[in-house]
Amino acid sequence: MTKPVITTHQELMQEKARLKARLRQHKTQLRYSVEEIKDTLNPISQIAKTTKKIWNADSSNPLIAMGVTKLTDLVIRKGILRKAGWLSRLVAPVLVQKIATYLVSEKAADRIGQLLHKTASRMRDERPARNKEK
Structure with missing residues (x-):
């Protein structure tokens, strides 16, 4: 991706808004990915918790x-x-x-x-x- 040529203050503000929107989008995608990983690992963590409870009854x-x-x-x-x-x-x-x-x-x-x-x-x-x- 090439850097846009910024010549005016207005173009700078538009680029800043675009980058902030892109950052929000990446944060949202990251949050969803973490939730998916948690959902995937949830059965394993439940098994581990139950096993710990059983051995420490x-x-x-x-x-x-x-x-x-x-x-x-x-x-x-x-x-x-x-x-x-x-x-x-x-x-x-x-x-x-x-x-x-x-x-x-x-x-x-x-x-x-x-x-x-x-x-x-x-x-x-x-x-x-x-x-x-x-």
Whole structure:
């Protein structure tokens, strides 16, 4: 592309406006390209986030951790993989346990907390009634 010959101030202003319009157009195209790349990579990033959540699942609740551990050990290791090779008996239960802990902890943690709060509230409400009866 050849440079236009600018001889007057008006031609300079027209060239400046043309270049600004071209810059806006390139910025818009760049923005669309970045959005397309994000859309293309979105499934990969979602998989990475979910995998990270699974491996770092909240097993702070001992009831959930113990229950999932015992259940996966019973069902997977001693049930389904009873006659499998040693490698699959070693790896599969760990994977199932991590996934199960993630799924259970996401849903059960709130429910267990609600259940404990309800139980504590009922115990507080019933305690003064027992003292009045005595």
